[in-house]
Amino acid sequence: MKHIVSLTMLAIIAFTSNAQFKVINSFKIASNGGWDYISVxxxxxxxxxxxxxxxxxxxxxxxxxxxxxxxxxxxxxxxxxxxxxxxxxxxxxxxxxxxxxxxxxxxxxxxxxxxxxxxxxxxxxxxxxxxxxxxxxxxxxxxxxxxxxxxxxxxxxxxxxxxxxxxxxxxxxxxxxxxxxxxxxxxxxxxxxxxLLPGESPTGLVIDNKTKRLFAACGDNNFLVILDAETGKLVDKLPIGKGCDGASFDPTLKNIYTSNGSDGTITVIHEDSKDKFSVIETIPTKKSARTMDIDVATHKLYLPASDTEPATGNGRPKMIPGTFQILVVGK
CATH class of the missing domain: 2.130.10.10 (YVTN repeat-like/Quinoprotein amine dehydrogenase)
Incomplete structure (x- = not known):
């Protein structure tokens, strides 16, 4: 019996087996001001x-x-x-x-x-x-x-x-x-x-409607908490980076991403099955890149960020005017 592999499946295999995710571009925006969400x-x-x-x-x-x-x-x-x-x-x-x-x-x-x-x-x-x-x-x-x-x-x-x-x-x-x-x-x-305990201060939230799992990124103690979307029961928790304020889900690659602004990283967690999850990668980005969105067609992530001055005391790092940018993360 002949085995036929679709072009779509070949593309997915090629995408997942190539080099690791990294920042592949940066789009400068000259105007000043803070930011929050980004949407593709x-x-x-x-x-x-x-x-x-x-x-x-x-x-x-x-x-x-x-x-x-x-x-x-x-x-x-x-x-x-x-x-x-x-x-x-x-x-x-x-x-x-x-x-x-x-x-x-x-x-x-x-x-x-x-x-x-x-x-x-x-x-x-x-x-x-x-x-x-x-x-x-x-x-x-x-x-x-x-x-x-x-x-x-x-x-x-x-x-x-x-x-x-x-x-x-x-x-x-x-x-x-x-x-x-x-x-x-x-x-x-x-x-x-x-x-969501032991998770504290949930920020980013995404869902896999096929496995009926909720993924809540908890920024205060750096956990991704996973709940059953039908019962609300705790399924698992995994470590993520510091200062997370956003999450994205790729339904094709079965990856959950958390944008960790304090660390300047993205944590990548793979959904191995509905009850099994693995941290598979940490992607360097930029400190301040705390929110993001995913383009599910290209598997690329987009994150607003800026250069910052060191924080003083308990304050937040200050944005350096004129440095606002959009980071593009892909392979």
Missing amino acids: QPNSNRVFTSHGNQVNVLDKTTGDSLGFIPGTIGVHGIAFIPALNKGYTSNGRLNNVFVFDLKTLAVLDSIPTGKNPDAIFYDDFSKKLITCNGRSNDLSFIDPVTQKVVATVAVGGKPETAVSNGAGKVFVNIEDKNEIVAIDTKTFKVEGHWS
Whole structure:
């Protein structure tokens, strides 16, 4: 019997067997200001990064500027609904979400939310846009057609990042309670509070919907905590680098990545099976590279960063003006 290997499988084998991940490019952005999330627009050549009071849009291959979205005061995250030709920014200091045209980048409207909307994402199952509101301790569920908040769900603490299981449940990590809250998107009711201990101060959160596993990056004591997304039970915990504020998941390579800003590294954890995980690599990046997003089509990671001055006392290192950049990590 002949064995036939698909071209896709050959590509995956070639990708995983070649050289290790490393920083392969750096895109400079001249403007000043801090940053939070970065988002790769699916099925496009664009990457969007929050920066100061605007969102910069770059060609993900060349780093060329493709424009910017102004006036996003206190911007945290960016989300997309290509079917509506719309994008969205969560503006923490404005307590709202901007709606922008995906083609022209023109701001079309604003939607009031809870206080200090932070992470933002679109849940394709419920057809709702969701913001994690850090100061009002709740989530805003927005109907993108009417552009109105249709539900506000209190979560009992500071929500950091949320993900969907694609089947009617949303999970959000609560940074100051060391737990994940499970929410039914049909009823907008909290269904569970799941402890992440021994993990503390969860930041990045990703999910594998095939194995039904949640991966919470806990920044205070440097663990990736893995929970069963059906029961909330602890599956495993693994060490990661210091200062993590983001996580990504590659469903093809079965890799979980944590961006560790204090160390200037990415920890790579492989999902060997639904109950077995291995730390397989530590990728040097740059101190301050604490958030990231993945382009699942190319397996590349994009991380905002800057050069910094040494911290004084218990303060944070200060950004050196003019050094903001996007690191590209790949093979």
